[in-house]
Amino acid sequence: MNITITDPAVEYLINLITANAEAIGVKLGVARPGTPKAETLLTYAKKDNVEGCTQRNWEMLCVYVEDDSVKWLEEAIIDYDEGKFGGNLTIKAPNSKMPKLTDDSTLDERVNYYLWNDVYPMVAPHGGEVSLVEIDNNVAVLKFGGGCQGCAQVDVTLYEGVQKVLLDSVPELKGVRDVTDHSDTTNAFY
Numbered sequence: 001m002n003i004t005i006t007d008p009a010v011e012y013l014i015n016l017i018t019a020n021a022e023a024i025g026v027k028l029g030v031a032r033p034g035t036p037k038a039e040t041l042l043t044y045a046k047k048d049n050v051e052g053c054t055q056r057n058w059e060m061l062c063v064y065v066e067d068d069s070v071k072w073l074e075e076a077i078i079d080y081d082e083g084k085f086g087g088n089l090t091i092k093a094p095n096s097k098m099p100k101l102t103d104d105s106t107l108d109e110r111v112n113y114y115l116w117n118d119v120y121p122m123v124a125p126h127g128g129e130v131s132l133v134e135i136d137n138n139v140a141v142l143k144f145g146g147g148c149q150g151c152a153q154v155d156v157t158l159y160e161g162v163q164k165v166l167l168d169s170v171p172e173l174k175g176v177r178d179v180t181d182h183s184d185t186t187n188a189f190y
Contacts, residue, residue, distance in 0.1 A: 001065065002074050003028075005058045009080040012089060014061050022046050025062030027053060030096045033072040034112045035131070036120060038096040040076070042089075072096045107172060108132065111140050114169040119162050123148055126189040130162060138174045140166055150185030154178070 127147030
């Protein structure tokens with residue numbers, strides 16, 4: 001696990017923990033990992049909320065990293081900059097939204113990688129989004145949202161855009177299927 005916590009951040013976090021009698025450290029995780037909406041979360045670690053975490057120590061600071069978030073936190077940097085307005089704690093986790101693909105990346109991870117890197121930029125300007133629901137017999141089951149839900153051009157987007165990108169990038173896939181309810185055209189682009 002390659003996470004960096006700078007000395008100023010360690011000192012700042014130790015001071016926070018010392019002021020909270022229930023805290024035994026800090027807990028680090030990622031909500032909605034592998035998507036553009038991923039958020040890195042840093043909370044107080046308490047005895048009753050560290051199950052499923054791995055403990056790491058930086059000097060006197062105990063950090064509990066959620067096991068499900070480890071790969072999304074590779075190369076993360078936690079820093080504290082004492083500025084004019086009381087300071088700023090920052091967490092940069094470059095792999096939280098789009099993790100690096102490796103030889104052992106799952107089919108879901110590879111499909112999501114190409115959805116967010118290659119497909120999302122195509123539909124985002126129209127207020128659209130596409131997400132993976134599941135892989136069913138090597139068919140990517142997708143759900144459209146935003147401007148894509150109810151859009152008259154969704155079949156063109158699905159078969160000429162999304163399917164082409166995914167089949168070219170992930171050879172194990174046999175196809176794509178849309179499970180979106182397109183009867184709701186409230187936010188449709190077309």
